[in-house]
Amino acid sequence: MARVFNFNPGPAAMPEPVLQRAKSELLEMSGLGISVMNISHRSGEFQNIIDSAEAGIRDLLSVPQEYAVLFLQGSASLQFAMIPMNLRRPGKSADYVESGRFSQKALKEAQTTGKANVVWSGKEEDYTRIPEPAELRLDPDAEYLHICSNETVGGIRWNRFPEIAAPLIADMSSEILSRVIDVTRFGLIYAGAQKNLGPSGIALVIIRQDLVEREHAGIPIFLRYSTHIRERSLYNTPNTWAIYMLKLTCEWLQSRGGLKEMQRINEEKAALLYQTIDSSGFWRSPVDKNSRSIMNVVWRLPSVSLEERFLEEAKEAGMVGLKGHRSVGGIRASIYNAVTLEAVKTLVSFMKEFERKNG
Ligand code: PMP
Numbered sequence: 001m002a003r004v005f006n007f008n009p010g011p012a013a014m015p016e017p018v019l020q021r022a023k024s025e026l027l028e029m030s031g032l033g034i035s036v037m038n039i040s041h042r043s044g045e046f047q048n049i050i051d052s053a054e055a056g057i058r059d060l061l062s063v064p065q066e067y068a069v070l071f072l073q074g075s076a077s078l079q080f081a082m083i084p085m086n087l088r089r090p091g092k093s094a095d096y097v098e099s100g101r102f103s104q105k106a107l108k109e110a111q112t113t114g115k116a117n118v119v120w121s122g123k124e125e126d127y128t129r130i131p132e133p134a135e136l137r138l139d140p141d142a143e144y145l146h147i148c149s150n151e152t153v154g155g156i157r158w159n160r161f162p163e164i165a166a167p168l169i170a171d172m173s174s175e176i177l178s179r180v181i182d183v184t185r186f187g188l189i190y191a192g193a194q195k196n197l198g199p200s201g202i203a204l205v206i207i208r209q210d211l212v213e214r215e216h217a218g219i220p221i222f223l224r225y226s227t228h229i230r231e232r233s234l235y236n237t238p239n240t241w242a243i244y245m246l247k248l249t250c251e252w253l254q255s256r257g258g259l260k261e262m263q264r265i266n267e268e269k270a271a272l273l274y275q276t277i278d279s280s281g282f283w284r285s286p287v288d289k290n291s292r293s294i295m296n297v298v299w300r301l302p303s304v305s306l307e308e309r310f311l312e313e314a315k316e317a318g319m320v321g322l323k324g325h326r327s328v329g330g331i332r333a334s335i336y337n338a339v340t341l342e343a344v345k346t347l348v349s350f351m352k353e354f355e356r357k358n359g
Pocket residue numbers: 010074075076077078102148150151152153171172173174192
């Protein structure tokens with residue numbers, strides 16, 4: 001079967017050159033004679049790979065030295081738990097913006113181990129927008145403010161980040177490396193890998209190292225950031241394959257001109273889709289215009305049965321992964337870095353033809 005255009009939300013499309021390179025090195029990596037999956041994580045060869053992965057992230061995001069770059073298991077969901085355990089001292093509270101499915105999960109996890117304030121919630125508006133900074137009811141004593149910079153299900157994202165005194169913490173799982181950001185605005189950034197970084201199974205964590213001073217003896221050793229900083233992500237046997245794939249993904253991004261160029265392409269892809277959605281009453285975007293994501297574009301058709309037909313016919317035309325999240329329905333095109341302009345143009349032509357036939 002021919003390869004199809006992949007609009008899955010995650011695990012998601014990976015750059016074809018990265019897959020080709022991995023394929024060519026699967027049995028024998030040059031200089032090793034065996035697969036990268038078959039070498040010790042303590043070997044010099046693997047150390048080179050993890051060092052290159054870290055260097056790639058530091059280069060692409062201009063991560064300053066006072067931040068540690070970690071590759072941890074447990075994916076983004078474990079970060080929901082580790083962040084409050086490590087960065088909210090006993091008896092203190094933390095602030096959370098509830099803007100959709102994933103920030104809500106982060107909030108619930110934080111509530112299991114201490115006090116977490118909801119400083120703004122989009123629940124009443126079905127999570128269709130990001131708040132204005134002035135709407136946030138921040139607690140001056142909160143240890144940090146947590147946001148999800150791009151809500152994968154709702155298709156909304158923070159265009160501008162709030163300026164606050166407490167450390168800002170962001171779940172960037174579904175948009176990391178898709179646009180230029182200023183890392184120094186954040187205390188901690190984290191992202192599950194399976195959208196823009198590589199295969200599932202690891203999380204990237206970028207943490208300002210002074211925040212580690214907040215940790216206390218009650219935290220299990222494995223769940224302390226200080227453990228992984230000290231051991232440079234090799235405290236336990238890491239997911240060596242995913243780290244290798246992440247390294248290749250960084251190299252691919254660097255060869256394409258880095259984040260500035262990637263952002264330009266991503267904005268172009270998203271604009272094509274939003275222009276099509278806005279062009280007629282057949283399509284409807286449920287999302288506030290200022291909050292629109294450039295990674296997860298969601299929209300509705302006039303009826304659920306038309307949406308089902310759209311999905312079926314798109315699949316027949318070689319486009320998969322377009323079904324909206326099960327909690328909200330509708331259509332969602334996840335157009336991460338590896339989804340090409342050609343894929344989006346093909347989808348847009350298909351939409352125009354579908355509207356002509358069914359509008
Ligand atoms: N945060 C965001 C924004 C996500 O999109 C996801 C997964 N889609 C998660 C967190 C959770 O990631 P995981 O299931 O890999 O832990």
